[in-house]
Amino acid sequence: MEMKLDIKGIAASPGLAVAQVYVYHSNEYIPAESRIEQPELEVKRLQTAINEVKQELEIIRASTEERLGADKAEIFEGHLMIAEDPDLIDGIIEKIKEDSVNAEFALYEVSKSFIEVLSQMDNEYLRERVADVRDVCNQIMNRLRGVEQQGLSTLTGEYIVISEDLSPSDTAKLNLESVKGFVTEIGGRTSHSAIMARSLGIPAIVGAGKDLRQIKSGEWAILDATEGTLLVNPSPDELANFTEKKSSYDQRQAELAQWVNRRTISADDHHVELAANIGKLEDVQKALDNGAEAIGLFRTEFLYMGRSTLPSEEEQFNSYKYVLEKMQNKPVVIRTLDIGGDKELPYLDLPKESNPFLGQRALRLCLERPDIFRTQLRALLRASRYGNLKIMFPMIAVLSELREAKQLLSEERSKLEAEGVELAEYIEVGMMIEVPAAAISADLFAKEVDFFSIGTNDLIQYTMAADRMNETVSYLYQPCHPSILRLIRMVIEAARKEGKWVGMCGEMAGDETAIPFLLGLGLHEFSMSAGSILRARELIGSLSKKEWDVHTDQAMTLASQDEIQAFVRNHQQGGAIL
DSSP states (O other): OOOOEEEEOEEEEOOEEEEEEEEEOOOOOOOOOOBOSOHHHHHHHHHHHHHHHHHHHHHHHHHHHHHHOHHHHHHHHHHHHHHTOHHHHHHHHHHHHHHTBOHHHHHHHHHHHHHHHHHTOSOHHHHHTHHHHHHHHHHHHHHHHTOOOOOSTTOOSOEEEEESOOOHHHHHTOOTTTEEEEEESSOOTTSHHHHHHHHHTOOEEEOOOGGGGGOOTTOEEEEETTTTEEEESOOHHHHHHHHHHHHHHHHHHHHHHTTTTSOOBOTTSOBOEEEEEESSTTHHHHHHHTTOSEEEEEEGGGGTSSSSSOOOHHHHHHHHHHHHHHTTTSEEEEEOOOOBTTBOOGGGOOOOOSSGGGSSOTHHHHHHOHHHHHHHHHHHHHHGGGSEEEEEEOSOOSHHHHHHHHHHHHHHHHHHHHTTOOOOSOOEEEEEEOSHHHHHTHHHHTTTOSEEEEOHHHHHHHHHTOOTTOGGGGGGOOTTOHHHHHHHHHHHHHHHHTTOEEEEOSGGGGOTTHHHHHHHHTOOEEEEOGGGHHHHHHHHHTOOHHHHHHHHHHHTTOOSHHHHHHHHHHHOSSOOOO
16 A cells, blocks of 8 residues: 655745656665775776766766856866865875775775765855765766766656755756656755756755655655645645646746836835846846846855856956846946855865854955955956946945955056056945944945945844854844844935935845835845745835835834734735735
8 A cells, every 4th residue: 555645844946746756866885895906006997987077077067057057067166176186085095005905995985084074064065065075976986886877867757856865966967857856855955956956947845854765666746845845645635736736836926927027116106126136147147037127236256166266357357247238237236255154265275263254254355365356356347337337345344344445446446547448437336234333333334335235144143143054043043133123224224314225135135024124114125036026026016115114113112023023914914925
């Protein structure tokens, strides 16, 4: 008798699907130890296997770039770096030579130790690279053994793939005509499999746990990646309910599509700007497809990541020029390099810090390394004549940082003008408000910038003294806590007095509870992930700016986020649901 299962996981990429299950195994191979007489020949065999894997990775990288864009292909540039990592590869070679053991055993032992060290790192970014190292080492092992890895590219029919995990190379090879979605035992929303799923536009659930091991290939399942549930061996009634839900989901997507080409106007005719946050060049088209009126945040650090050297001035110039031209004179806010915290550049070999989120990151690093900063500023200035560029500095706490950054920008402008380079006549210069000290002193900063953009992701964690990556204190990550709303009001009012505009580029800008308050407070620009824009536009169209001016003043007297969320629910009459 078929066993019915109802499994809950993390909704990583939204969507609905029904299909047969295909259980994908990538079981770890544990080799036996063998003594060898000629270690040099064994080292040569290892190096041949590594070279074959590098060639295969280069093919996958090129294919992924063609299908999904250069940003997603950078995952495999990272894999190529792992295949060349001297700490890993030299360690394997050393074990072969010193212990006179076979390459398979040396690879297994050294990679296991390597992965254990990464797993225990305090840095979340490095911990997340464990899956990448395991993926590359498995590929080398398969080459040494002369076996073909079970693939997902040759599937025929329609399937929901179930696996312990899907590596980036697994996900990149998915045959999208056959794979209607996937569910993994481990992983989170920021794992590479989740990122790739969102890029591919297929439903995915991650972190569903060990219950997945009870599922057999060929069983039927309903995948609801909007709710994060997998229903195995559904009844006829459940299949009928799914069909109805799928129809409603498709209809809802079609309804949202009507908002693509509309301006963002409240019910009482107040206009705000809905913008998109982007990290890569390919994201610009997604922003336009979803009706973005601007780019509110271009995270330029992604131009620096997933590679072994700094991007050149020319490379950066071409990237900025592309975005500005693609947006056809719509505003484009480009944030200068924001590295540090959970975003590292290994090739810079920066000193380790005990608390990198409070250390030398973002603008602090740029001011310490003006050689890197000046290159980026020159590229930005050169690109300025191709669109409506606005330059934004991140992680500012004191006025001296802002003034030094503006001085470097002015110096590079003067140099370029002396060289006869054509630049935009005027470029707005702004700063992120993500440090509480900057929010409290917003009246001082407002005199020296053209705009603010509130980075709520960091502002909340710094204000609440709660690491947003730490599950044990996640209850303190409260976007609508009275202290956060008061800081935001303080920033907006300070800017208003100086005639400056204020945007928001943190996740809060697309939050259904926060949007009414932000509208009432007078936020000018809401910047969010492209997929949230249409729902936000619909919601704002149902709200009265004048009414929420009053409601926001009332809400400021409440004592907790729970009270404020209840207040929103009670006052949103007839509002659209995000």
